[in-house]
Amino acid sequence: MxxxxxxxxxxxxxxxxxxxxxxxxxxxxxxxxxxxxxxxxxxxxxxxxxxxxxxxxxxxxxxxxxxxxxxxxxxxxxxxxxxxxxxxxxxxxxxxxxxxxxxxxxxxxxxxxxxxxxxxxxxxxxxxxGIKETFQDSKQLMESEKFWKIIETTKSKSLGDYENQQSELEKELSKLTANEVLEFDNKFRTLRGEVYNWNFWAAAYIINGGCSDDCFSDFRGWLIGQGQLIYENAIKNIETLTELKETNDGDWEGLSYIATDVYEKKTGNDMPQGIQENFEITGEEWEEDENDLKKRFPKLYTKFGME
Incomplete structure (x- = not known):
């Protein structure tokens, strides 16, 4: 609720x-x-x-x-x-x-x-x-191909509008069983945990002009919503995010909560624990200093107007 x-x-x-x-x-x-x-x-x-x-x-x-x-x-x-x-x-x-x-x-x-x-x-x-679906506590992940197909479908139907993408994701997840929704959420949180990395936090910080813990969590959820290609390219090279045409002005909240809402509507129960998301940040920490960020992420720094 x-x-x-x-x-x-x-x-x-x-x-x-x-x-x-x-x-x-x-x-x-x-x-x-x-x-x-x-x-x-x-x-x-x-x-x-x-x-x-x-x-x-x-x-x-x-x-x-x-x-x-x-x-x-x-x-x-x-x-x-x-x-x-x-x-x-x-x-x-x-x-x-x-x-x-x-x-x-x-x-x-x-x-x-x-x-x-x-x-x-x-x-x-x-x-x-209504008639509620049975549920089970599962740590099973949705297959990558199926997961990314859902993401790409919602992105395509929303025509790049992030708020509409959230509505489209709700529609797509509503077509699944409760357990499939849980598997989707497990996959989503796994991917979000994989980019709990200082480089990604730097990107969010530069793009938004600052970024708290909650902001960074929302950013990673939003990034997943941009699709498999953008997500995986960013893992290889964080500065490929300069290719983004739209960053939604830093309003990244929303996509991470859709699966939970759909699951509750389907079962009448809270979303079970599922997998344990990674909360151990990786990578090399950076300083909240313009010179350090500019030196380490020059393309991002130039692209998003901090120079």
Whole structure:
């Protein structure tokens, strides 16, 4: 479950609780201003309350029909509250519950109908309620030919747009079994670990004008996304990266997380450990000094405007 999905889940729960509290207060207020409780009316209200609880549970579970009914009912409730607010001749303090109702119903309509976080949570819940594939803890790597074919396909379809490439990779991985997705991720992390090297960090540093640990991890994931030829040529000679026509302005985050998201949607479980990625950096360390970088990587230094 990604961060946006978690936000959608949290807000769905909070809005649902708010709606139920409004319903409880409405029932209480109705009977508190009357000399005695109207039993039939109370029973009707309690039945409606139970139905509302059930409807919100179905919305939480990702049922589209429940979402549509909820939006319609909350819209009608909002309209009724607005009419009451404008027509009731009563002190302002007595109108506060109506204002709260208007606010809660408005938030519910927006959240269920338009919020990106709810759409992500709704999509996640629908994937969760489907038939899940079995999974196994595997350290098997995807074959290189198959792996690079997937990468090249996503790069070709995205026409060089890195954000689109992430979407295309999600589509391609969704066609695989859960275990194949795990094998893809194992291969991806193996390749990323193989270039955990000072020369590659220097390249990322020069291209981006600085590069932290996280930035370097994202850079290596992005580099894999550029395809087999660019990746393998860079291993042979890091300065072949001067042939890159586009570096996405250093915005390299994203590709590394796609397999994990797809796996979770397919299985309803977190991605298992798989292989252990290499975190022992290799090569000769460089100094964060222009002269040292310029001397050791002259072509990269010239190409990416640090001279």
């Amino acid at each position: 990604n961060e946006l999905t978690k936000i959608g889940k949290k807000r769905t729960i909070l809005i649902s609780i708010s709606i139920l509290l409004v319903s409880i207060h409405t029932i209480y207020f109705y009977h508190s201003v009357r000399p005695e409780i109207e039993s039939k009316k109370l029973i009707t209200q309690l039945i409606r309350f139970v139905l509302t609880v059930g409807l919100l549970i179905m919305v939480y579970k990702g049922k589209n029909w429940a979402k549509i009914i909820s939006i319609v009912l909350f819209s009608l409730g909002l309209l009724g509250a607005l009419i009451a607010l404008g027509t009731l001749e009563t002190p302002f303090i007595n109108k506060v519950p109506l204002l709260v109702m208007i606010f809660v119903y408005s938030m519910a309509i927006y959240h269920f109908g338009f919020a990106k976080s709810f759409k992500e949570f709704f999509k996640y819940q629908n994937s969760e309620t």
